[in-house]
Amino acid sequence: MKVSYYPGCTLKTKARNxxxxxxxxxxxxGIELIELSRWNCCGTVFSLTDDDLIxxxxxxxxxxxxxxxxxxxLVENDHRLVTLCSMCYNTLKRANIRVxxxxxxxxxxxxxxxxxxxYKGNVEVIHFLELIKDIGFEKIKENVTNPxxxxxIAPYYGCMLLRPKEVGIDxxxxxxxxxxxxxxxxxEVIDNPYKKxxxxxxxxxxxxxxxxxxxYDILTHAQNAGAEAIxxxxxxxxxxxxxxxxxIKEKHSDFTRIPVFYFTQLMAIGFGLNEDYYGFDLxxxxxxxxxxxxxxxxxxxxx
Amino acid sequence: MIKKLKLSDKNVDFLKKxxxxxxxxxxxxxQCGICSASCPMVSEMDITPxxxxxxxxxxESEVMESKAMWLCASCFTCTVRCPRGLDLSKVAEALRQVxxxxxxxxxxxxxxxxxEMKRLPQxxxxxxxxxxxx
Numbered sequence: 001m002k003v004s005y006y007p008g009c010t011l012k013t014k015a016r017n018x019x020x021x022x023x024x025x026x027x028x029x030g031i032e033l034i035e036l037s038r039w040n041c042c043g044t045v046f047s048l049t050d051d052d053l054i055x056x057x058x059x060x061x062x063x064x065x066x067x068x069x070x071x072x073x074l075v076e077n078d079h080r081l082v083t084l085c086s087m088c089y090n091t092l093k094r095a096n097i098r099v100x101x102x103x104x105x106x107x108x109x110x111x112x113x114x115x116x117x118x119y120k121g122n123v124e125v126i127h128f129l130e131l132i133k134d135i136g137f138e139k140i141k142e143n144v145t146n147p148x149x150x151x152x153i154a155p156y157y158g159c160m161l162l163r164p165k166e167v168g169i170d171x172x173x174x175x176x177x178x179x180x181x182x183x184x185x186x187x188e189v190i191d192n193p194y195k196k197x198x199x200x201x202x203x204x205x206x207x208x209x210x211x212x213x214x215x216y217d218i219l220t221h222a223q224n225a226g227a228e229a230i231x232x233x234x235x236x237x238x239x240x241x242x243x244x245x246x247x248i249k250e251k252h253s254d255f256t257r258i259p260v261f262y263f264t265q266l267m268a269i270g271f272g273l274n275e276d277y278y279g280f281d282l283x284x285x286x287x288x289x290x291x292x293x294x295x296x297x298x299x300x301x302x303x
Numbered sequence: 304m305i306k307k308l309k310l311s312d313k314n315v316d317f318l319k320k321x322x323x324x325x326x327x328x329x330x331x332x333x334q335c336g337i338c339s340a341s342c343p344m345v346s347e348m349d350i351t352p353x354x355x356x357x358x359x360x361x362x363e364s365e366v367m368e369s370k371a372m373w374l375c376a377s378c379f380t381c382t383v384r385c386p387r388g389l390d391l392s393k394v395a396e397a398l399r400q401v402x403x404x405x406x407x408x409x410x411x412x413x414x415x416x417x418x419e420m421k422r423l424p425q426x427x428x429x430x431x432x433x434x435x436x437x
Contacts, residue, residue: 008426009425009426009429010424010425010426013424013425014424014425015424041425041429043429043433044426044429044430044433045377045429045430045433045434047396047433048325048377048390048392048393048396048397049324049325049326049393049396049397049400050323050324050325050326050393051323051324052400055433085426087426087430159376159377159378159379159380162383163378163379163380163382163383164379164382164383164390165383172383173383196380197343197380198343198344198376198378198380200343200344200376201376201377201378201430202376202427202430202431202433202434202435203344203374203376203431204423204427204431205410205412205415205419205423205427205428205431205435206373206409206410206431206435208419210344210347210374214343235424235426236424236426236427236430238424239422239423239424239427243422
């Protein structure tokens with residue numbers, strides 16, 4: 001199955017490990033994620049003011065690329081656009097909804113981009129987790145050769161995968177999609193109410209203390225519930241929950257560092273893929289000691 | 304006898320401006336407070352999200368002096384929980400835009416240390432600049 005894929009800026013740099021692990025697990029599942037032949041930044045955040053159209057130009061331009069992918073035969077009559085980064089997912093999907101609901105806005109944006117072909121409003125923006133759910137968690141189970149044998153993992157959703165409701169990939173208050181995935185990988189799911197509490201998002205550039213306070217609450221609640229690791233899908237959440245552990249440790253000396261994984265890294269481990277795809281060099285808290293202790297890496301089964 | 308609240312023209316103008324920018328019918332807010340109870344940033348704020356809504360309802364432009372809207376992380380928790388179907392994150396954005404459109408920035412990226420710049424992922428910088436600069 002070939003599907004158009006939008007990486008976004010951060011997946012090519014700071015979250016390279018998210019992309020490499022995702023592409024590898026997708027291949028294992030028989031999905032070919034075909035990167036858009038050209039793409040631009042989505043703008044990261046969906047513009048919330050009613051009169052502002054210019055900030056929807058960037059996301060819509062990326063949706064036109066999906067039409068081009070179909071026209072050029074790079075994908076076969078498939079108007080889905082898969083994203084990995086939660087922020088890109090949210091921005092692209094909300095911009096898509098806005099122009100679908102407001103034809104006048106679409107016309108203005110199309111007129112503005114007069115050098116591009118018109119966007120016809122037929123693209124469907126989805127998150128990789130939704131694609132996994134469509135394939136079925138049974139299929140995930142079948143591919144697991146290196147089960148987690150009860151490693152305790154707390155899923156973290158943050159905001160952009162769940163809210164607002166019209167773009168959420170799951171119930172905004174009781175999401176379970178990551179739980180099902182973690183369970184399929186043979187790990188123990190650690191549920192806790194902080195899984196949908198905001199990590200502070202972009203406030204991290206304005207006041208890192210406020211963000212590390214939030215991250216401290218989120219991480220210690222998961223730890224108190226028994227979690228040994230966190231699973232997530234947003235490079236900004238990853239930065240705030242993983243890299244900001246530096247600031248947390250400076251303030252709370254009793255804090256124990258906890259590894260933070262992209263869910264695709266967990267899948268790559270579970271599928272027993274080559275360790276080159278894990279990309280732990282970009283994780284702030286090194287997850288290798290935990291994985292070695294559980295005998296999940298450093299074995300000879302990697303192919 | 305029915306008591307009516309009468310807003311001055313200036314206050315009505317401010318309310319209308321925020322309603323127009325946000326696209327939200329702010330007068331529908333019942334002041335139930337679920338937004339304040341749900342907000343992850345409320346402990347850092349000088350006024351709560353529901354107080355912010357009340358001030359806008361009354362057209363009190365003094366709300367612009369509060370730091371509440373600058374602490375909003377657009378997490379949409381209040382949005383999914385508001386029983387009146389209001390989107391407070393849009394109201395906060397409208398208030399921010401009133402200042403940002405006058406080119407009054409609320410962050411100076413040049414003041415970020417080199418170390419921070421190296422650490423921060425692109426999406427943090429882009430989203431931050433979208434929210435805090437005009």
